[in-house]
Amino acid sequence: MEQVMQDGPWLIRNNPLFLKQWSTNTELKKEELKKIPVWVKMHDVPLAAYTEDGLSLIASKVGTPKILDNETTKMSLDSWGRSGYARAIVELDADKELEDSVTVAIPNVEEGGYLKSNIRVEYEWKPPHCKTCNVFGHGTDECPTKVKEPADKRDHVKESVDDQGF
Missing domain, CATH: 3.30.70 (Alpha-Beta Plaits)
Known part of the structure; x- marks a missing residue:
């Protein structure tokens, strides 16, 4: 078991597999x-x-x-x-x-x-590397801290710009 933990990182079909020792105190959360x-x-x-x-x-x-x-x-x-x-x-x-x-x-x-x-x-x-958070695991485009505008607000802004003749 110890050998498997130390021999990584493992790639399965070009997807990384990260192994971590499990115990009863292990929290099931995604680490940064x-x-x-x-x-x-x-x-x-x-x-x-x-x-x-x-x-x-x-x-x-x-x-x-x-x-x-x-x-x-x-x-x-x-x-x-x-x-x-x-x-x-x-x-x-x-x-x-x-x-x-x-x-x-x-x-x-x-x-x-x-x-x-x-x-x-x-x-x-x-x-995948996020330059906003400086972590691996997601890209900058998928950053959870990135504020997303609602779709209807984007459409409203576009309409008002179009109305002004731009």
Whole structure:
């Protein structure tokens, strides 16, 4: 049971499933999610940065790195068989924008100095994000705090604008 709780986040048909330990004191209410773990793929990672520490530093530009997937860990330790991307679970913060790419400086061993490298970030699932509440779980358009005008009031405003010749 503990293994199932720790191995998430789980995606079933591209829908996230969040598990929480149940007890008799558990309240059945929807929690506001300020942080959420998501699988990300980091594309075009330079060979010099394809280590556990290097990948962790890159992932920290996206969110809080939690764990690399097994294949990425194997490749970073063996230093061979590198795939086209590195995959990790990163905890996203609702207060921050999602990054589509990150720029890192890699030490240039041959010539000295640094080389800039642009790493493309792909999210396996992008959670709905409300910029009004700064939470995950619903979009800004569906925000429960957003005041909605009644339909008849909108029609009345439109009619009065039309009457004025606009």
